[in-house]
Amino acid sequence: MNAVLDVVLGSRCALCGAPGPEVCGRCLMSLAPARSEPRLEGLPDLVALFDYDNGGRELVAALKYRGRTTVAGFAGARLATAVAQQLAWRPTVVTWAPTTADRRRQRGFDQADLLARATGRALGVPVRRCLVRHGRHHQTGRARAERQALGPRFTARAAWGQRLLVVDDVVTTGATLVSAHRALFAAGAAEVAVASVARVEGPPR
Numbered sequence: 378m379n380a381v382l383d384v385v386l387g388s389r390c391a392l393c394g395a396p397g398p399e400v401c402g403r404c405l406m407s408l409a410p411a412r413s414e415p416r417l418e419g420l421p422d423l424v425a426l427f428d429y430d431n432g433g434r435e436l437v438a439a440l441k442y443r444g445r446t447t448v449a450g451f452a453g454a455r456l457a458t459a460v461a462q463q464l465a466w467r468p469t470v471v472t473w474a475p476t477t478a479d480r481r482r483q484r485g486f487d488q489a490d491l492l493a494r495a496t497g498r499a500l501g502v503p504v505r506r507c508l509v510r511h512g513r514h515h516q517t518g519r520a521r522a523e524r525q526a527l528g529p530r531f532t533a534r535a536a537w538g539q540r541l542l543v544v545d546d547v548v549t550t551g552a553t554l555v556s557a558h559r560a561l562f563a564a565g566a567a568e569v570a571v572a573s574v575a576r577v578e579g580p581p582r
């Protein structure tokens with residue numbers, strides 16, 4: 378967008394606050410790209426933009442905790458480009474793994490939903506809510522370690538025969554996204570890939 382127009386409209390960098398685009402040129406330079414290795418088990422098709430420990434954390438925090446929702450547009454456009462370059466197939470539907478109802482209430486939005494909508498818009502692919510997250514009470518019969526390994530439980534709908542792209546803000550161990558991935562395949566998805574704004578490297582935290 379025109380920088381002068383941004384200043385007139387009061388647009389500021391989500392990271393440093395400088396007047397201008399959603400993320401200014403200097404801050405963009407500080408965002409290290411995510412590494413593609415090691416591959417995460419259960420997520421063969423993973424596209425990630427930024428290294429969480431080298432700038433990605435600040436970008437995600439601006440969206441999640443400071444309500445800088447313009448970050449979704451910035452990240453969505455880049456996710457769309459990365460997906461078009463890195464995936465061997467084109468998605469027919471973009472979706473997201475919903476956060477818990479409590480978190481959505483606290484923040485007033487679900488960052489994964491915003492990111493999915495921005496990515497779908499940029500790709501020119503419809504965005505649909507295909508995943509339903511089930512509450513913690515569904516897992517109380519399981520041991521704590523098992524719950525952590527399995528992640529939250531999802532069921533999927535409207536996935537039959539679709540090539541789905543699941544968009545999220547951060548991927549760490551991938552437990553949440555592996556769960557989402559499995560639910561989509563169980564509901565008849567033809568392909569499933571995951572696209573994430575940031576990826577945590579190193580040991581899971």
Ligand SMILES: [Zn+2]
Nearest residue numbers: 390393401404
């Ligand atoms: Zn900046």
